[in-house]
Amino acid sequence: MSALVLSPALVVAYALAEAMPGTPAPRPAPTSVLAKLPPGYRDWRLISVAHEAGNLNDLRAILGNDIAVKAYREGTLPFPDGAIIARLAWEYVPSAANNKVFGQPQSYVAGLPKEGVQFMVKDARKYAATGGWGYAQFNEGVPVEGVTIANCAPCHQPAKPHDYLFTEYAP
Numbered sequence: 001m002s003a004l005v006l007s008p009a010l011v012v013a014y015a016l017a018e019a020m021p022g023t024p025a026p027r028p029a030p031t032s033v034l035a036k037l038p039p040g041y042r043d044w045r046l047i048s049v050a051h052e053a054g055n056l057n058d059l060r061a062i063l064g065n066d067i068a069v070k071a072y073r074e075g076t077l078p079f080p081d082g083a084i085i086a087r088l089a090w091e092y093v094p095s096a097a098n099n100k101v102f103g104q105p106q107s108y109v110a111g112l113p114k115e116g117v118q119f120m121v122k123d124a125r126k127y128a129a130t131g132g133w134g135y136a137q138f139n140e141g142v143p144v145e146g147v148t149i150a151n152c153a154p155c156h157q158p159a160k161p162h163d164y165l166f167t168e169y170a171p
């Protein structure tokens with residue numbers, strides 16, 4: 001059996017690299033359940049819309065891929081593997097142009113995107129620890145890591161009777 005031998009030069013080089021200021025620390029491996037935005041998600045079908053007031057003050061759309069929309073329409077619970085739900089959000093802004101037509105201030109429309117794009121990805125085995133759903137968020141196309149993602153699943157716990165989804169299919 002051959003023992004693992006580290007060359008002294010390698011050990012010194014390693015120690016130097018560790019000690020040298022400005023040496024970039026090794027990057028942690030990305031943990032986002034989606035490495036990039038799912039292709040075509042913007043064209044997925046509509047599950048529902050919502051308006052959050054308060055600090056969020058947004059307009060949002062909940063979209064689903066084909067597997068998710070089929071499960072919603074057929075009332076399948078739990079959702080099958082491969083289902084992906086997307087939550088998009090925009091600024092909630094008054095529309096001067098529309099208000100002019102209506103003759104009074106009543107119209108609000110989607111402004112710029114905000115609060116990133118959130119996803120729930122179903123894989124019962126892979127994400128067993130979080131109810132079978134993997135959670136992801138992208139801010140300007142870049143996956144968000146860390147504490148933001150860790151908070152997703154606990155907050156969705158109250159929706160457990162509906163497989164952790166708050167949104168109901170809008171008829």
Ligand code: HEC
Nearest residue numbers: 085087118119120135136137148149151152155165166167
């Ligand atoms: C403060 C609690 C809370 C946190 C934290 C939270 N969510 Fe949600 N989420 C909700 C609620 C309530 C809804 C339904 C209302 C809405 O759309 O705003 C929702 C809706 C969603 C939806 C649409 C499907 C559904 O369940 O209605 C997705 C997708 C989603 N969240 C993903 C995420 C992701 C990803 C994270 C973490 C980055 C996250 N959520 C963090 C409470 C939370």
